[in-house]
Amino acid sequence: MPEKLGRDLDPAAVRAWCALALDALGREREEIDAINVYPVADGDTGTNLYLTVEAARQAVEALFAAGGHGGGGADGDGRGGAAPAPADTVRALAHGALVGARGNSGTILAQLLRGMADVLAHGCDGAHLARALSTASAAARQAVAHPVEGTILSVAEAAARAAGEAGRDLRDVARAAYDGARAALDATPGQLDVLARAGVVDAGGRGLVAVLGALVEALSGEAPAPVPRARRASPLLPAAGTPGGDCAASGPAYEVIYLLEAGDDAVARLRARLDALGDSLVVVGGDGLWNVHVHVDDAGAAVEAGVEAGRPYRIRVTHFAADAARAAAAEAGGSPAEPAQRAVVAVVPGEGLAGLCAEAGATTVLALPGRPPASGELLDAIRRAHAREVVLLPNSAELRHTAAAAAERARAEGVRVALIPTRAAVQGIAALAVHEPGRRFDEDVVAMTAAAGATRYGELAVAEHRSFTSAGVCQAGDVLGLIDGDVAVIGQDLAETAQGVLDRMLSGGGELVTLVLAADAPPALAARLERHVRQRYLAVDTCVHHGGRQHAPLLIGVE
Structure with missing residues (x-):
């Protein structure tokens, strides 16, 4: 990468920022997961941030590809055609993060990027970057129903404040934002008791520091000094009954996330209803498209509220008790819970088929028209299946390459994955009907492939x-x-x-x-x-x- 990419945060620099942020979160994902104790100690903040940034990067790369920009990798050397317009690039970044946001911190990060894009679409110099960080911080705080100090919100606010005092040079502003965020991150244990008891800094804030460090590197060509390696959160703290403590014992049982197409008035009513149902409520987005995140005991009611407000899709429900049990087993035995031998991951076009496939033992990913799942979603589903061997059913010709990319990444993590090229949901149903976990893996894959291939759709x-x-x-x-x-x-x-x-x-x-x-x-x-x-x-x-x-x-x- 060249030492300087230009005086502005141009499309090439935004592209480089995405790639570097994803690399940084990839390196630090497990460490961030290990210090995740707030708002729920479910050990997935690093993973959620990684998947959110991956979706943002995919959106930016798709924009470059659509614009005929055949060359110019992450270093933005400009070979192979003209880059997209700056405004389009930052908007693609924000939109990708919005539709791909995961978890509490990932949803907040998506709103931060959206807030930045609203300003950077009008200019990408130092003054605009400082104003963008300030707008982003305010937007993220407004998106959270009950803001808490000592979290990613505090780190974002400190970064914006430092950027506003740094002058007008773009690199100086980026560096000041990073330094301000680093200092604020170190202060988080003093702001939030649950962090102090666990002996860690805020996991979401740590992820934001990584993202801002990638921005510095994209603009200057020099990576900031790495954040000192954190130790794992204390297994004895936080205590049950405190914020961020034992979610299975005292907090809501489920995390519910979905994308929602709805108007502003309907979303305002939705916020009030979800706030009464649970906690950790974050609703981000605008212009008719929103990402909704909430922790509740009644997952059905949370989804129902979305249906009344508009059209929810990409609905994901996580049962915290299962995650807590795996974490407890890991602490007790020194290793994660033993994975199952084999699982099936299937993409389905509707909630009814999702229920049918789930009853048959499959982990499902919902796909709706115009909203195909990204490779990160499929990889996430493979991880949630928690098995040594996974049969992946994309159930769509359009998802063949996306599924192949997810399978390759899962194989790199040590999972044996077989991709059966099902082109329709009915082929997936046929394959699942002959699935026999007790058979040898290759025999099972052959039988499922034959059943799918024998099904016209x-x-x-x-x-x-x-x-x-x-x-x-x-x-x-x-x-x-x-x-x-x-x-x-x-x-x-x-x-x-x-x-x-x-x-x-x-x-x-x-x-x-x-x-x-x-x-x-x-x-x-x-x-x-x-x-x-x-x-x-x-x-x-x-x-x-x-x-x-x-x-x-x-x-x-x-x-």
């Missing part, structure tokens, strides 16, 4: 505009019947089009038809299609599942 969709398809010209509002990804039938009635698709799929034979209906599908559709199959194809069985909210009104599988 179809779905119904409604045309949004007039267009040419492989089955002819369709008009807006027409019902499209797709088989193996291509339009095969065009109709006006949902049930009649579905029957046409079934007839085509069964013309080559079949033993089992799987129907997955969306929540808004006509109530009588399943019965009509079951009757159609029974009357026309006597030897074919039919299985019906309810997928909940999914992108297609009907998914079809034929084995």
